Amino acid sequence: MTLADANDYCPGISLDCVIFGFHEGRLKVLLNKFSRYTKWMLPGGFIYKDEHVDAAATRTLVNRTGLSDVYLRQFYLFGDVNRTNMDENEDMLIRQGFSKDDEGVSKWFLQRFFSIGYYAFVEYGKVEAHSAMDEEVAWFGLDHIPPLYTDHNHIIDKAIATIRSQLNSIPIGYELLPEKFTLTQLRIIYETLLDTKLDRRNFQRKILSTGLVYKSDEVYKKWGQKSSALYSFDKDKYQDAIKNGISIF
Amino acid sequence: MTLADANDYCPGISLDCVIFGFHEGRLKVLLNKFSRYTKWMLPGGFIYKDEHVDAAATRTLVNRTGLSDVYLRQFYLFGDVNRTNMDENEDMLIRQGFSKDDEGVSKWFLQRFFSIGYYAFVEYGKVEAHSAMDEEVAWFGLDHIPPLYTDHNHIIDKAIATIRSQLNSIPIGYELLPEKFTLTQLRIIYETLLDTKLDRRNFQRKILSTGLVYKSDEVYKKWGQKSSALYSFDKDKYQDAIKNGISIF
Numbered sequence: 001m002t003l004a005d006a007n008d009y010c011p012g013i014s015l016d017c018v019i020f021g022f023h024e025g026r027l028k029v030l031l032n033k034f035s036r037y038t039k040w041m042l043p044g045g046f047i048y049k050d051e052h053v054d055a056a057a058t059r060t061l062v063n064r065t066g067l068s069d070v071y072l073r074q075f076y077l078f079g080d081v082n083r084t085n086m087d088e089n090e091d092m093l094i095r096q097g098f099s100k101d102d103e104g105v106s107k108w109f110l111q112r113f114f115s116i117g118y119y120a121f122v123e124y125g126k127v128e129a130h131s132a133m134d135e136e137v138a139w140f141g142l143d144h145i146p147p148l149y150t151d152h153n154h155i156i157d158k159a160i161a162t163i164r165s166q167l168n169s170i171p172i173g174y175e176l177l178p179e180k181f182t183l184t185q186l187r188i189i190y191e192t193l194l195d196t197k198l199d200r201r202n203f204q205r206k207i208l209s210t211g212l213v214y215k216s217d218e219v220y221k222k223w224g225q226k227s228s229a230l231y232s233f234d235k236d237k238y239q240d241a242i243k244n245g246i247s248i249f
Numbered sequence: 250m251t252l253a254d255a256n257d258y259c260p261g262i263s264l265d266c267v268i269f270g271f272h273e274g275r276l277k278v279l280l281n282k283f284s285r286y287t288k289w290m291l292p293g294g295f296i297y298k299d300e301h302v303d304a305a306a307t308r309t310l311v312n313r314t315g316l317s318d319v320y321l322r323q324f325y326l327f328g329d330v331n332r333t334n335m336d337e338n339e340d341m342l343i344r345q346g347f348s349k350d351d352e353g354v355s356k357w358f359l360q361r362f363f364s365i366g367y368y369a370f371v372e373y374g375k376v377e378a379h380s381a382m383d384e385e386v387a388w389f390g391l392d393h394i395p396p397l398y399t400d401h402n403h404i405i406d407k408a409i410a411t412i413r414s415q416l417n418s419i420p421i422g423y424e425l426l427p428e429k430f431t432l433t434q435l436r437i438i439y440e441t442l443l444d445t446k447l448d449r450r451n452f453q454r455k456i457l458s459t460g461l462v463y464k465s466d467e468v469y470k471k472w473g474q475k476s477s478a479l480y481s482f483d484k485d486k487y488q489d490a491i492k493n494g495i496s497i498f
Binding site: 076 | 326
């Protein structure tokens, strides 16, 4: 952001998106890194003065993934006194003309910052992660998140805790998996978010007893492995169940 | 707020608390009205520049209810472009020296405002609702909320929708009811939040089967009515159940 841009945004507030995808048997998060920073960060942005906060989150998501019709939810306002945008770019901003003593536009950018956290579930295969000249974009497995810019590790932890507490009322599997998937894939998603191993047969029995998934006539086969049945969600039943709360666990 | 005070707060953001209590068989919300306004509003406030946003919410709650150790949770950042603090007090603020053309402190107060919504459950009997010279405080049944200041009716609706979607993981009854209560009281709370009638016997059977409540040796008796058994929550079991999600509905 330049000093000229700063004037177009609501002061003192930003947004950060925790974008979840499922790939190669692992739950992953999309991160980006600007060439002028050493640390990776959550895709985020600012809110234009004439823009709804949710519209700003959608804009951020579209810019980074190419996807607009996505499950995207606010989950928390990060309001620690000591969180700022100042992790490592203070010198750079001051060189650009920002000043802490300025009473106007640039002051807020160098001071205390609120950030509103969003989480999103995307279908990994549909994402076109755009890397630009000065910005790298990449997926990181949840068990391989590096130390991030400011409090972004904490924002991811809080997103996972929030999702865990609402596991029965959000369409996690539906949004993360392709149309056809194995029950192992679905189980891994729940295992990762609950941070616990689930009994394979028990999970299978429970999921099938809900009637929310049905067996397709295709199978998944990896060379040298046993083939696995592929399942699909019953979309109508699933939407109803989410509304009333699925009871899987 | 005066112009002098404005300088102490984070610009462009406020907080509003939806405080729920249960009294005389009805779920109620605490509202306040300043003498210079015609409309009632949610108890709310601003965030000091050196204060965590959650601490600001606790301060607001203590000021209005006298209670500090209360179930209080952030639930949504209200970020509509057109929401301002300007419902009816613009003239008053301009008389006090606020100016839309001012580039400094007073400008943000007359422009676009974010508000972070909190909900709280309090035990009605413990609240000391403080009315001051210029501020009236009162409880309103959820079916008798008047048209409120700016978007505060919407904030209440959103709080209820959020609570409804998390009904199995928040300790509603535990926080709202006194130590001993009737199952009818507990049922009414769920009925109000779900906006539906629940079968009396079915509800009783389900609640008792969870083992979360136990019959006390006291009864509730109103003149001319049948006596009702009084129940209490098993605190340890209840806390565990909340963590893992109660499955009542």
